[in-house]
Amino acid sequence: MAKQVKIKEIAQMAGVSAGTVDRILHNRGKVSDKSREAVEKVLADVGYKYNIHLSAMSFRKEINIYICIPVASAGEYWDSVKNGIMHALEEYYDIDIKPHYYFYDQYDAYSCQNTYKKLASGKPDAVIIGSTFTEETKQLCEHLDNNSIPYIFVDSIVEDTNPYETYTTDQYICGYLLAKLLDAATPADKSIAIFRFQRIGNQGAINSQERKRGFDAYMNETGKSDRVIEATLPASDIQQTESTLLEFLKNNPDVKGMAVLNSRGSILANTIYAHKLHDIKVISFDLTNNNRRCLENGTITTLLCQKPELQGFNAIKSTINRILYNMPVKQVHHLMPIDIIFKENLPLYKEV
Amino acid sequence: MAKQVKIKEIAQMAGVSAGTVDRILHNRGKVSDKSREAVEKVLADVGYKYNIHLSAMSFRKEINIYICIPVASAGEYWDSVKNGIMHALEEYYDIDIKPHYYFYDQYDAYSCQNTYKKLASGKPDAVIIGSTFTEETKQLCEHLDNNSIPYIFVDSIVEDTNPYETYTTDQYICGYLLAKLLDAATPADKSIAIFRFQRIGNQGAINSQERKRGFDAYMNETGKSDRVIEATLPASDIQQTESTLLEFLKNNPDVKGMAVLNSRGSILANTIYAHKLHDIKVISFDLTNNNRRCLENGTITTLLCQKPELQGFNAIKSTINRILYNMPVKQVHHLMPIDIIFKENLPLYKEV
DNA sequence: CTGTTAGCGCATTCAC
DNA sequence: GTGAATGCGCTAACAG
Numbered sequence: 162m163a164k165q166v167k168i169k170e171i172a173q174m175a176g177v178s179a180g181t182v183d184r185i186l187h188n189r190g191k192v193s194d195k196s197r198e199a200v201e202k203v204l205a206d207v208g209y210k211y212n213i214h215l216s217a218m219s220f221r222k223e224i225n226i227y228i229c230i231p232v233a234s235a236g237e238y239w240d241s242v243k244n245g246i247m248h249a250l251e252e253y254y255d256i257d258i259k260p261h262y263y264f265y266d267q268y269d270a271y272s273c274q275n276t277y278k279k280l281a282s283g284k285p286d287a288v289i290i291g292s293t294f295t296e297e298t299k300q301l302c303e304h305l306d307n308n309s310i311p312y313i314f315v316d317s318i319v320e321d322t323n324p325y326e327t328y329t330t331d332q333y334i335c336g337y338l339l340a341k342l343l344d345a346a347t348p349a350d351k352s353i354a355i356f357r358f359q360r361i362g363n364q365g366a367i368n369s370q371e372r373k374r375g376f377d378a379y380m381n382e383t384g385k386s387d388r389v390i391e392a393t394l395p396a397s398d399i400q401q402t403e404s405t406l407l408e409f410l411k412n413n414p415d416v417k418g419m420a421v422l423n424s425r426g427s428i429l430a431n432t433i434y435a436h437k438l439h440d441i442k443v444i445s446f447d448l449t450n451n452n453r454r455c456l457e458n459g460t461i462t463t464l465l466c467q468k469p470e471l472q473g474f475n476a477i478k479s480t481i482n483r484i485l486y487n488m489p490v491k492q493v494h495h496l497m498p499i500d501i502i503f504k505e506n507l508p509l510y511k512e513v
Numbered sequence: 514m515a516k517q518v519k520i521k522e523i524a525q526m527a528g529v530s531a532g533t534v535d536r537i538l539h540n541r542g543k544v545s546d547k548s549r550e551a552v553e554k555v556l557a558d559v560g561y562k563y564n565i566h567l568s569a570m571s572f573r574k575e576i577n578i579y580i581c582i583p584v585a586s587a588g589e590y591w592d593s594v595k596n597g598i599m600h601a602l603e604e605y606y607d608i609d610i611k612p613h614y615y616f617y618d619q620y621d622a623y624s625c626q627n628t629y630k631k632l633a634s635g636k637p638d639a640v641i642i643g644s645t646f647t648e649e650t651k652q653l654c655e656h657l658d659n660n661s662i663p664y665i666f667v668d669s670i671v672e673d674t675n676p677y678e679t680y681t682t683d684q685y686i687c688g689y690l691l692a693k694l695l696d697a698a699t700p701a702d703k704s705i706a707i708f709r710f711q712r713i714g715n716q717g718a719i720n721s722q723e724r725k726r727g728f729d730a731y732m733n734e735t736g737k738s739d740r741v742i743e744a745t746l747p748a749s750d751i752q753q754t755e756s757t758l759l760e761f762l763k764n765n766p767d768v769k770g771m772a773v774l775n776s777r778g779s780i781l782a783n784t785i786y787a788h789k790l791h792d793i794k795v796i797s798f799d800l801t802n803n804n805r806r807c808l809e810n811g812t813i814t815t816l817l818c819q820k821p822e823l824q825g826f827n828a829i830k831s832t833i834n835r836i837l838y839n840m841p842v843k844q845v846h847h848l849m850p851i852d853i854i855f856k857e858n859l860p861l862y863k864e865v
Numbered sequence: 866c867t868g869t870t871a872g873c874g875c876a877t878t879c880a881c
Numbered sequence: 882g883t884g885a886a887t888g889c890g891c892t893a894a895c896a897g
Contacts (some may be wrong), residue, residue: 212565
């Protein structure tokens with residue numbers, strides 16, 4: 162453990178004053194080439210890292226972080242992301258961060274556009290984006306790029322943008338794992354259904370598509386593609402989803418495993434439970450309150466989760482470091498581990 | 514988000530000076546009942562929380578944390594715990610923490626005794642204990658209790674002690690899950706072997722015993738106890754382990770699933786691989802380098818992991834809060850989630 | 866017992 | 882361009 166070097170010591174070593182070192186560390190103000198060289202040489206030698214908390218305190222300016230994600234009720238997916246964010250804000254309570262929440266309706270492109278418009282009129286130090294609508298997000302990012310406002314993605318990545326970091330997971334692997342687990346849970350002579358939800362013009366689909374690719378890959382590799390039956394359910398209202406599902410199951414009595422590529426597993430699980438179709442296994446995504454309940458009562462077999470809290474937490478943490486250290490842009494894509502949750506280990510997920 | 518109240522403001526509100534508030538906050542120095550009452554009333558009103566980083570800086574004393582865990586080579590279980598600890602020390606680099614490492618040989622009670630003896634002669638502010646030998650640890654804790662030195666357990670808990678916090682997981686659930694996963698992975702008409710390692714007088718066994726209970730519970734509940742064959746392997750040297758295992762498998766050709774209740778899965782996996790017994794499924798514990806390799810090449814089917822890094826990390830984090838905030842002792846047992854790792858999601862565990 | 870003062874490491878401001 | 886002075890919130894040491 163090398164002892165922490167202080168800014169003053171560096172100044173001394175380089176034969177300048179602390180002020181000059183500070184200017185160089187933060188790329189602000191003007192410094193002669195001579196001083197810069199001298200300081201940078203010392204810096205390279207000692208591996209200096211300054212105290213981010215003191216730095217923030219002395220900064221005496223608040224950091225404005227805009228957080229733009231879908232609205233969510235308690236216990237839903239995006240609520241977990243938000244919790245992670247708030248958790249991080251508590252952790253860094255000593256740094257003067259001012260969060261500005263911009264919530265939009267993930268089922269309403271219009272709401273998203275409006276929210277983005279409002280956001281674009283502000284002057285954030287950084288933006289955290291949970292994207293749902295691809296085209297709209299691209300435009301927003303273009304605006305942010307033009308104003309050199311850094312932004313970070315959680316949950317999913319939008320192409321042709323330049324986030325300084327992203328927190329997502331590998332959806333292909335998710336889909337592959339789902340297939341593997343469902344295959345093992347379903348009797349070999351029975352069929353597996355995979356459901357697609359009709360949604361309009363949004364990208365929630367992007368994650369699902371990638372999951373579908375992984376799912377198909379497993380089935381192909383293991384030569385079990387003919388076990389699989391694809392079906393489409395309406396996403397609009399639950400009533401219709403239920404009746405369509407029941408109709409489907411009536412026509413395909415062989416189906417004993419159901420793959421749900423988004424977090425709506427509980428809807429299907431509740432339906433089959435209500436109709437006493439107890440031998441059908443369901444695997445779905447995300448530890449929402451509804452899914453949690455289904456896992457508890459056994460109507461959902463397994464859940465795959467992509468650590469939304471951690472994504473939110475890390476997004477804030479990275480952003481603070483990004484802004485305070487004013488680091489050069491080195492874009493990093495962080496992939497979160499996938500939690501595999503059964504009824505048994507569910508109790509261990511009470512605490513975060 | 515309530516604005517942070519400063520110590521000076523509190524002092525003003527209570528009609529005393531900052532020094533007095535500080536004395537009350539930290540229970541140090543003497544304060545008149547009158548002042549104390551006034552300040553505490555204000556404190557209760559505003560929910561003050563002081564800046565731990567500034568506090569540590571002004572403290573100008575180093576915090577001595579003793580870390581007493583088994584030695585480990587790179588990539589072994591206890592190495593991960595250590596990594597988590599070092600990771601936390603980096604995270605809190607601005608707080609002057611001086612770690613003192615006391616490593617002992619987890620297979621040698623004598624080494625443990627010696628290490629504990631050395632440790633007991635020091636004056637730590639807090640101790641992090643990864644226990645292996647129950648009796649020795651009990652004695653150590655008694656000594657620490659007598660000197661009111663706080664201590665915290667990682668990985669396992671020793672009875673009749675008073676740690677201020679513990680970081681472990683539910684080993685019963687681990688065993689139950691292992692049984693469930695192995696049951697699903699092994700053809701229904703084949704047998705499952707569960708292995709016990711002979712070790713002398715230590716407690717590493719305690720976690721394993723609890724896992725065994727969970728394993729048995731699953732088998733009983735599902736009426737599959739007669740699928741299970743128990744076996745004992747020598748823990749001393751690998752040569753002997755291998756030959757005993759091969760002998761066992763020769764006598765029990767029906768065994769197609771193997772449960773290993775500790776992290777030694779790779780030893781068995783390598784053996785069956787070398788002898789081309791490719792259809793035997795192995796499930797074991799902990800993401801050690803050896804196990805990781807086996808998961809990659811398919812000789813281990815699944816690993817259950819108890820987040821050793823996070824345990825180490827949180828142990829430090831809690832300890833810092835404990836010491837700096839001088840909180841009242843509220844003992845908390847933290848249960849870590851269990852990671853379930855297959856070949857497919859292994860790549861997501863590169864980063865921590 | 867209590868108020869005051871100096872100092873921790875850093876960012877800012879203002880003279881030079 | 883640069884150095885010195887000042888303040889941030891907190892604790893320790895000292896003087897009363």
